[in-house]
Amino acid sequence: MHHETISHRAARRLALARAGLLASTYTGLPASAGRGEAAARRAAHAVIGRFGYLQLDTVSVAGARSHAIVLLSRLAGFKPRLAEELLQPGEPLFEYWGHEASWIALDLYPAFGFRREEFRVHPWWGDLLGEHRHLADELLRRIEAEGPLRSLDMEGEGGSGWWQLKIAKKVATALWSAGELAIRERRAFQRTFDLTERVIPERWRRETLDRAASLRRLLLVALGGHGWATTGTLAATWRLRNKREEIASALRELVDAGEIVACTLVVDPRHGRGNVKGWCRPADLELAATLERARPRGDRPVLLSPFDPVLWDRGRVQLLFGFAQALEIFKPAAQRVFGYYVLPVLAGERLIGRVDLKARPAAGRLNLVAAHHEDDDAATREAVRAALDHYAGALGLALTR
Numbered sequence: 001m002h003h004e005t006i007s008h009r010a011a012r013r014l015a016l017a018r019a020g021l022l023a024s025t026y027t028g029l030p031a032s033a034g035r036g037e038a039a040a041r042r043a044a045h046a047v048i049g050r051f052g053y054l055q056l057d058t059v060s061v062a063g064a065r066s067h068a069i070v071l072l073s074r075l076a077g078f079k080p081r082l083a084e085e086l087l088q089p090g091e092p093l094f095e096y097w098g099h100e101a102s103w104i105a106l107d108l109y110p111a112f113g114f115r116r117e118e119f120r121v122h123p124w125w126g127d128l129l130g131e132h133r134h135l136a137d138e139l140l141r142r143i144e145a146e147g148p149l150r151s152l153d154m155e156g157e158g159g160s161g162w163w164q165l166k167i168a169k170k171v172a173t174a175l176w177s178a179g180e181l182a183i184r185e186r187r188a189f190q191r192t193f194d195l196t197e198r199v200i201p202e203r204w205r206r207e208t209l210d211r212a213a214s215l216r217r218l219l220l221v222a223l224g225g226h227g228w229a230t231t232g233t234l235a236a237t238w239r240l241r242n243k244r245e246e247i248a249s250a251l252r253e254l255v256d257a258g259e260i261v262a263c264t265l266v267v268d269p270r271h272g273r274g275n276v277k278g279w280c281r282p283a284d285l286e287l288a289a290t291l292e293r294a295r296p297r298g299d300r301p302v303l304l305s306p307f308d309p310v311l312w313d314r315g316r317v318q319l320l321f322g323f324a325q326a327l328e329i330f331k332p333a334a335q336r337v338f339g340y341y342v343l344p345v346l347a348g349e350r351l352i353g354r355v356d357l358k359a360r361p362a363a364g365r366l367n368l369v370a371a372h373h374e375d376d377d378a379a380t381r382e383a384v385r386a387a388l389d390h391y392a393g394a395l396g397l398a399l400t401r
Contacts, residue, residue, distance in 0.1 A: 004263040006228055006280060006288055011265050013291040014227035014284060019310045020047055020074045021302070021346060025397060026291060031244050033078040040082055043075050045092055049105045051225040051309045052092060052218075052237075053098035055085075058189065059329070061341045063359030063366055063395045065189070067103070069305035071395050088185050094200060095183040095191070096176075099237055099312070109204040111214040116179035121288065128167075128174045131276045136171050140180065140195070147183050148194040215240070215250040220259060223279055225309060227288070230278045243361055251279065257295070261285070267319075276319065301347040301387035303355065311344060323351040323374070339370045343391075347383040350374075355388060359397060366397040 006014070017026040024031040029047060033040035047070070048054045057066035064072065068083030087093055092106040096303050097115060104112075121127050129136050131309065143149050154169040172193050175181040182199035184192045197205065222237035223229055234240075235247055254260045263280035267273055280288070304311060306327050311317055317325040325344065328336040340358025346352070353373040368388065373380045392399040 002261065004261050004280065004285055004393045005266050006263050006285065007266055007292060008320070010292040011228045014280075015310060016346075016349055017287060017291060018225055018227040018284065019308075020050060021310065022291075022349075026287070026294075030075065031340045032076040034355075037082065040075070040078055041086065044071050044078070044086055045105075047071060047074055048093065048103060052108055052221040053102040053104045053309075053347040055099050055307050055309075055312075056095075056103065057305075057307055059341055061359065062357040063391075063397060065253050066305040069303065070308055072391065073302040073304055073308070073346075078337055078394070084186065084189065087183065089199070095186075097239070099239060099309075106201075106204060108217070109200055110207040110209045111217045113179075113208060114211045114214050116177070117171065119174075119177040119179075122174045122177055125170060125174060125330055128170060129178060132167060134308055135168065136175055136180075139168065139171060139175065143181070143193060143195055148192045148198075150187075151191040151193065153199065161340040176369060183401070211246065212250060212253070215243070215246055216254055219247065219250055220254060220281075223260060223281055224284075228265060228278050228282050229316075230276060230279045233316055234279065236313060240308070246374040258282070265319075300390060301345060301352075301383040302347055303343040303387050306342060308346070317351070321351045325351075338372055345384050346386045347380075347387070352380050353384045355384065359395065361397065364396075365400050366392045366395060368399065369401045 013022070016022045020027045022030040029050060029366050030043040054067050054070060059065065062069070064080040064083070067086075068080040071078050071083050072080060085093055085102055089265075093103045094106050094109055095103055096109075096112055097119070098104045098112075119127065121376065135229050139149075149172070151169055151172065154172060156181075167359050172181060176183060176193060179196060181193045182196040184194040184199050186192070216241070218236050218238045222234045225237070226233060231247065231251065235243070240247060251260070255262065260281055263278055263285065265276040265278055267275050306325075306329075314325045315326075317323050323344070326338055326342065328338060328342065329340060333340070338354055342354045342356050344351050344354045352375065353371060355371045356369040357366060358369050371384060373384060388399055
């Protein structure tokens with residue numbers, strides 16, 4: 001097998017370019033939301049299409065949820081409210097288990113057929129549908145007769161009668177995981193379930209891919225979002241667990257088809273580790289060579305969601321950026337070093353710091369709880385302030401320190 005090499009600098013810049021975090025000359029993605037909601041939706045779809053997914057998260061303490069922050073960091077003028085309303089009938093998205101619960105580009109629906117089949121036995125709850133088939137069938141009949149059903153309407157502590165509120169929401173989630181229901185839309189972040197045939201267009205339901213073709217498609221999309229990546233990063237992008245041999249086979253087939261090449265990251269010995277084997281698309285190797293020569297810059301310093309596609313693989317972040325990404329939401333307050341919901345700051349091609357924020361929308365304020373800088377110099381502090389000011393302005397809140 002032919003092997004290429006890529007420098008540390010080129011791999012870092014390529015990661016940012018493919019993630020939409022450099023100037024649009026290099027990303028091929030829009031740099032702004034454009035004018036009007038239709039243009040903003042198209043721009044958001046382009047960003048989501050680059051990764052294939054947009055991870056969802058419930059936490060909104062920083063004034064916006066993760067999926068909004070990802071779009072705000074890439075699209076100047078994007079309205080956070082729109083990020084909550086992207087999933088609607090007729091839009092080219094569906095919600096499913098991608099990298100966690102995600103909004104996923106609709107053309108990838110056939111590639112998740114193997115997962116819908118696997119999840120007929122739920123990964124958390126076991127054979128819930130088999131154990132409660134009567135409830136599942138009645139839930140499907142009710143939605144067919146009465147229309148979409150909000151998850152909010154299935155909450156409660158009841159347990160009597162056919163409806164059995166205590167387990168209905170789990171059963172609906174299991175039906176969705178198995179492909180018998182789909183999520184039609186979200187309002188106030190609450191899911192609305194409907195029959196799959198009323199949500200997913202027939203052309204995507206009719207198209208089928210076998211497991212091997214599905215894995216090839218998903219791995220190629222993942223690589224397109226990362227630029228250069230290890231096998232482990234590609235598998236983790238879609239949570240492809242316990243499929244080592246199948247993934248290895250899919251990667252070999254992609255190499256044979258000329259769609260990817262084996263590519264070793266050449267690491268400076270001063271970083272204290274050896275070279276790292278990975279993969280790259282041929283076109284991205286050409287882009288990487290251009291980026292290494294061009295010394296590109298981002299348009300402006302930005303705050304990144306802790307769940308940004310660039311950040312969730314902490315080992316990769318350390319390797320490419322020399323930045324110790326930390327997620328401390330689940331730690332007791334006394335054990336946190338940086339804060340509760342910490343947003344890293346990207347300036348140019350460096351992660352220069354991180355901030356912990358708490359929004360108070362009713363008061364019109366965004367409180368800076370804490371800021372940590374990688375370098376304690378004036379340029380770093382100024383860049384962090386610029387990122388904070390831009391973010392607060394996008395939320396329409398006054399920044400308080």
